[in-house]
Amino acid sequence: MILKIEALNFAYNKERVLKNINLEAEKGKLITLIGPNGSGKSTLLKCINNYLVPNQGIIKIKNKNIKDFTKKELAKIIAYVPQASETKFNLNVFETILMGRKAHSGWKATQKDKGITARVICEMKLEKIAFKDINNLSGGQRQKIFIARAVAQEAELILLDEPTNNLDLKHQLEIFEMIEKEVNTGKTVIVTMHDLSLVNRFSDRIIMLKDGEVYSDDTAYSLSASKINSVYGVEVSLKDHKGSKIIIPEKVVI
């Protein structure tokens, strides 16, 4: 069990965002968090990443309370790709991915770190843009680079906050293929998403959040029209397609 969350509560000021969350995550699984905007998905990721400190409850990483880790120790176990990464500064792709090695080294990147960075660049097929300034790349390419950085971090648990937002179809699929590859090597990936058809196709497990509470926690097959209706307030129809389900939004339920 890589992650265990017990009775987690989180509030921004007085507003309760997460209410009594209990979750466990096992190794080698792709777990998706879905739910409407403001349901607490990103906040939950930030709590798991120890960036936000919950008001109540315990988060355990490998059976150890997250509070008992130093920042550096935690960075070796958990990698995180935030929703919007700032890229104001000139950095090339290599340097950006190399950042993932910070927790593993001291003040300076070692030859090993550079080797791992080069390997990840090849694995993710980024060699053609390896020394381009990331500010001159498309949003899709940038997102791939940020995920590559999380991969270079060699963490067992990878948290991705809406990694496919604003991306075209090709980049969306490429990103999910990158994620699948990581899951197949035994890593646990927790993703927040809005595209339910993609979620359904790739996830091992889908957790639905509604108003800061876990509404359902099940396999992809169990995603039903009635659940989506009550969480999102939208009527949908589901179509079977190659063993997965495609979700078609029909109309808003008032």
Added chain:
Amino acid sequence: METNELSIEKKIIKEEKKNSNKIIFLSLGLILLIILASIYSLFVGAAELDFSDLVRVIFEGERGMIYNIIWNIRLPAILTALTAGMGLSLAGVVMQSILKNPLASPFTLGISHAAAFGAAFAIVVVDFSNFPLLSFLDGFYLPSVSAFIFSQLAVIIVLLISVKQQASRESIVLAGIALSSLFTAGTTALEFFADDLELASVIYWTFGDPGRTNWNQFFIILTVLLISLVYFIYQGWSYGILNSGDELAASLGVDSKRLRLFAMTAASILTAVIISFVGVIGFIGLVTPHIIKKIAAGNQRQLFFNSALAGGLLLIIADNLARTLFRPVVLPVGVLTAFLGAPLFIYLIVKGRQIW
């Protein structure tokens, strides 16, 4: 396929090495230029010296006026220009990085003006002559100490503004402008009440000049510079990561709060020490990081180091110009950097976001 991928990996590592070597060449080039400019500066000034004078002083042990010019006037001035330029530039590039603001520098944030006000305050208002025990303070060090205290005050205000309400970069610079005008107004008011001697001394302070330091003051600046430089080079990688936002930095194991506090403290002490001995020298800290970025930024560590070197070089050159343009009148270098820096500052504002 496997071997193919391996060779591509090797190629990438090679390319990375080549890129970083390029930056090392830039550093070496800057160091060479600094040495050349320093040697040239030894000969240039109100009194003309030539090579034989230098040989006589260094190798034949001649003592006298030329020895005095070289050892007590030129050399401390050149070395102070070098270290002050490096320090102001380092402080500028650090502030730009920490506040995520390309317009940040000791000068634009009002820290320099606060120091000038502090010096003026000490010169005009404070008078220890009636207190025999404290009268030793009334010499050269009192304006410096007062400049230091007031510049720290400005830093604290800027820090509070940037931390308290997640201020935008514009608002930090605007706060800096407000602080600058406030302290400039304060200095002007003091000038109004000053007698002739005090007035001359206040104006002297508002336009910095590395030529006014002695060896002791140079060594104080050097010590603070070296400590800061070593710290920022050591932590360069972490500061680079900080640029990508606190959230990401935390997930990569970097403690952003502590780093930011350390950086602002170190940069402001460095600035305050330099300004309190040398006087206000504007725009060096603002402009050099941008020049280096135009040439080749490299990573954060290299950017810190090369910006510092370029700042040292620029101030040596500017000081040379200031001493020779209107010979035999020696212009304070602060006047010159203001004339050169202001148009560049406007250029940066106009070009603004394209540069970043």
